[in-house]
Amino acid sequence: MLSIMVPGPLAMLQDMGVVGYQSAGFPQTGAADKDALRKANLLVGNAQNEACIEMVLMGITTYFTKAAVIAITGADIAPQLNWEPIPMNRAIAVKKGDTFTSSYAKSGCRAYFAIAGGFDVPRVMGSKSTNLKLKTGGFEGRKLRTGDLLPYQEISLPPETLAKRSIAAAPYDKQVTLRVVLGPQENAFTENGMNIFLSSEYLVDPNSDRMGIRLKGEAVESQNGTDIISDGIAYGSVQIPANGQPIILGADRQTTGGYVKIATVITRDMPKTAQLKPGDAVRFAAISVKEAQKLYKAYEKEMRALAKRFQ
Amino acid sequence: MSLVHILPAGDCALVVEFENKIAPEVNARVMQxxxxxKGSAIKGVVDFIPTFRSVLVSYDPLVISYNKLQKRLQKLSEIKSDAANNTARIFHIPVCYGGEFGEDIGDVAAHTGLSVDEVVAMHSEKPYLIYMLGFLxxxxxxxxxxxxxxxxxxxxxRTSIPAGSxxxxxxQTGIYPLASPGGWRLIGRTPLKPYDAKREEPILYAAGDYIKFDPVSETEYNKIEKAVQENTYTYTIEKRGT
Structure with missing residues (x-):
């Protein structure tokens, strides 16, 4: 068991999310930073879609009742094992009785804690992701609390291979440019509105969460209002409500909505949105679908190479 | 047949848009x-969300490119088929109207100038088309x-409306499948669970199906509620047109 001693402000299980139920109104959920999730899993030899603990702004403190192999990716939470610093982005062998501590995220916003073999919790709609709003999935459908005991398989990896199980830290900047594919409703905006959207700097609002990153800045001007007949919302959709302030819709978004969507953040750049803190700055840059899909393929190729390296 | 618009929604999704209005004939094209x-099992299509007048299709760009999928879907949207109509079902939803289950039914009667019995009779008269599922x-x-x-x-x-309201x-009319905040006038409640994560089919019905509300007494409501809990309830599902 993984015994949670200090859960931090918001720690919960997330995997790649629910697939195939969006037509029924069931949200996708899943890790906010899928790049960090997949890499954490690869480091410990898991399938890339295994559930990890997603930790927001601060890491957990926890105790191991049996041996394990773990890895921490994402935001740098200065992890320690038995009060000795351990590296981020690397597979670490843990003994029975060890204590893991961590602190405030020095850079980035979300860190991921993977354990070899994965957490042994029931799947809801095929996923181990926590849905906080519906109170289902993950560990008892909620965020982790002090005293929680998370079951895991005791899986060891050959010690001599652990050292090579490491990756470079992802850089998390306080100013990011997010590449977007314009549309589907880019025609709903004035030329001026589109220029504002593509040239302004927006600041991340404290009300941002897993559902959406709310931005503050110059209002994006629409032609005839911002309401449309409700339609489906893609991961990364940039919605413009009546006040003209963009919202980037994330993992916990509703499946449908009635506001115009000016653009969609490309899959490759969505992990960056998960690492933004309130006050960080965002700019948007438009690229074609073709370019976006090229970047998508290049990333998947990198991930295949990484998986191969750890085999 | 009117024009179909296919637009990118990022690198992993696209949206197929039909006429810009809420109407059964437009929604029928969505369902078609x-x-x-589903019928053509296009490789790379991961999920889709049918809505009033559009379909959001998620896909894997490693398997199929935007251009290729756009062409396939353009063709599919132009084919007229009766497949959707043949598979539509009517789900009977027992509802106990009024009383503590529908405390606003008096408001509806007062506003519409109808009696409570007339409100119940009218509301449960004919099946309603499910245009789409969303929100919850x-x-x-x-x-x-x-x-x-x-x-x-x-x-x-209200800050919280009980599940089944x-x-x-x-x-509009509808069912709250889960306890949720909401501003609709409550006229009744169903003991059925439109959504139950633990059930084999977590969602009872799908977009394109129909819902028919059947008035039941409080005694029947309690009986059905118990049967649902014990997993012995038999759902009444008709095929449309039979």
Missing amino acids: LCAAI PGFPYLGGLNEKLFTPRLPSP VGIGGE
Whole structure:
């Protein structure tokens, strides 16, 4: 068991999310930073879609009742094992009785804690992701609390291979440019509105969460209002409500909505949105679908190479 | 047949848009396309969300490119098929109207000038088309509410509406599958669970199906509620047109 001693402000299980139920109104959920999730899993030899603990702004403190192999990716939470610093982005062998501590995220916003073999919790709609709003999935459908005991398989990896199980830290900047594919409703905006959207700097609002990153800045001007007949919302959709302030819709978004969507953040750049803190700055840059899909393929190729390296 | 617009929604999704209005014939084309997508099993299509007048299709760009999928879907949207109509089902939803289950039914009667019995009779008269599901798992956007029953929403929404509540909000009617805040006038409640994560089919019905509300007494309501809990309830599902 993984015994949670200090859960931090918001720690919960997330995997790649629910697939195939969006037509029924069931949200996708899943890790906010899928790049960090997949890499954490690869480091410990898991399938890339295994559930990890997603930790927001601060890491957990926890105790191991049996041996394990773990890895921490994402935001740098200065992890320690038995009060000795351990590296981020690397597979670490843990003994029975060890204590893991961590602190405030020095850079980035979300860190991921993977354990070899994965957490042994029931799947809801095929996923181990926590849905906080519906109170289902993950560990008892909620965020982790002090005293929680998370079951895991005791899986060891050959010690001599652990050292090579490491990756470079992802850089998390306080100013990011997010590449977007314009549309589907880019025609709903004035030329001026589109220029504002593509040239302004927006600041991340404290009300941002897993559902959406709310931005503050110059209002994006629409032609005839911002309401449309409700339609489906893609991961990364940039919605413009009546006040003209963009919202980037994330993992916990509703499946449908009635506001115009000016653009969609490309899959490759969505992990960056998960690492933004309130006050960080965002700019948007438009690229074609073709370019976006090229970047998508290049990333998947990198991930295949990484998986191969750890085999 | 009117024009179909296919637009990118990022690098992993696209949206197929039909006419820009809420109407059964437009929604029928949405359902036809969904049936055609299912039927043709296009490699790379991951998920799709049918809505009033469009379908959001998620796909894997490693398997199929935007251009290729766009062409396939353009063709599929132009084919007229009866597949959707043949698979539509009518789900009977027992509802106990009024009393503690539908405390606003008096408001609806007062606003519409009908008696409570007339409100119940009119509301449960004919099946409603499920245009789409959204907002909450299993929350149906229904079409076809009798104009005489149109009643404005509450001036200020309730912070929590019990699961299973059936209400009227403006020109719409529907079921709250989960406890949720909401501003609709509550006229009754169903003991069925439109959404249950533990059930093999977590959502009872799908977009394109129909819902028919059947009035039941409080005694029947309690009986059905017990049967649902014990997993012995038999759902009444008709095939449309039979």
